[in-house]
Amino acid sequence: MSEEERTDDEGGVIKKFMYVNRRAPYGTVYALESLEVVLIGAAFDQDVSMVFIDDGVFEIKKGQDTAEIGMKNFSPTYRALEMYDVEKLYVSQESLAERGLTEDDLLVDVEVMPDSRIADLMDEQDVIFTF
Amino acid sequence: MSILHTVNKSSFEKSSLDSCLRYAKDGSTLLLYEDGVYAALKGAASEEKIKSAMQNHKVCALGPDLKARGFSQDRVIDGVSLIDYAGFVDLAAEAEKVQAWV
Numbered sequence: 677m678s679e680e681e682r683t684d685d686e687g688g689v690i691k692k693f694m695y696v697n698r699r700a701p702y703g704t705v706y707a708l709e710s711l712e713v714v715l716i717g718a719a720f721d722q723d724v725s726m727v728f729i730d731d732g733v734f735e736i737k738k739g740q741d742t743a744e745i746g747m748k749n750f751s752p753t754y755r756a757l758e759m760y761d762v763e764k765l766y767v768s769q770e771s772l773a774e775r776g777l778t779e780d781d782l783l784v785d786v787e788v789m790p791d792s793r794i795a796d797l798m799d800e801q802d803v804i805f806t807f
Numbered sequence: 808m809s810i811l812h813t814v815n816k817s818s819f820e821k822s823s824l825d826s827c828l829r830y831a832k833d834g835s836t837l838l839l840y841e842d843g844v845y846a847a848l849k850g851a852a853s854e855e856k857i858k859s860a861m862q863n864h865k866v867c868a869l870g871p872d873l874k875a876r877g878f879s880q881d882r883v884i885d886g887v888s889l890i891d892y893a894g895f896v897d898l899a900a901e902a903e904k905v906q907a908w909v
Contacts, residue, residue, distance in 0.1 A: 699820075700817055700820075700842050700845065700876070701876070702841070702842070702872075702875055702876065703815070703816070703817065703841050703842030704842075730819065730820065731817050731819050731820050731842070731845070734845065734876060734877075737876060737877035737878070738877055739877040739878075739879070740875060740876060740877040741874050741875060741877070742874075742875040743874075744870075744871035744874060744875065744891075745871050745872060745875045747875065749875070751877075774819065774851065774852045775819065775845065775848065775851050775852070776848045776849055776850025776851040776852075776854070776882075781877075
């Protein structure tokens with residue numbers, strides 16, 4: 677938990693919300709659902725971060741083109757997160773390496789960090805949603 | 808004729824590919840599709856598994872699923888054949904039966 681309570685201009689409490697994404701896009705609905713929850717949550721002016729670990733790193737792979745599988749390509753939405761003040765995007769270095777990916781493969785600016793650092797960030801949160 | 812084994816789950820998350828390879832007989836065909844295609848990526852932890860499977864099996868991956876996920880042919884392990892939906896149908900029709908490792 678946060679050590680001290682932060683408040684916004686109107687005295688409302690600002691909590692640290694972390695969304696942990698660990699599923700690949702398209703094969704299941706988790707990735708898309710997570711994105712929708714993040715966008716809804718963004719309306720509440722909280723301190724939001726998104727973490728991409730395990731197969732979740734595939735959500736932000738550059739160059740997705742779903743024309744031939746008949747599904748909506750929702751990857752451009754990750755680039756719009758900035759407009760909703762969701763700017764803290766963290767990616768597991770180990771998860772990228774295990775999948776043969778590098779930071780250059782990703783379609784948004786992120787901070788790549790070791791799992792130990794991500795564990796520390798998780799520890800600091802008030803609320804964690806995992807998809 | 809033999810079995811067409813299909814795998815549609817990520818090998819990083821589920822054991823479907825491992826199970827499939829444990830039971831697939833030499834000469835049978837492996838088709839990776841949907842999240843199964845991630846196993847065919849160069850430099851991924853699954854690379855040696857797929858290379859080893861290619862010694863005894865024809866290994867294919869569904870191109871449209873790779874493209875949807877942002878991967879072009881140059882990111883796929885050499886020797887894995889990329890096929891389209893018509894190719895999927897051909898493989899299924901040519902095989903004696905299809906075993907879907909869902």
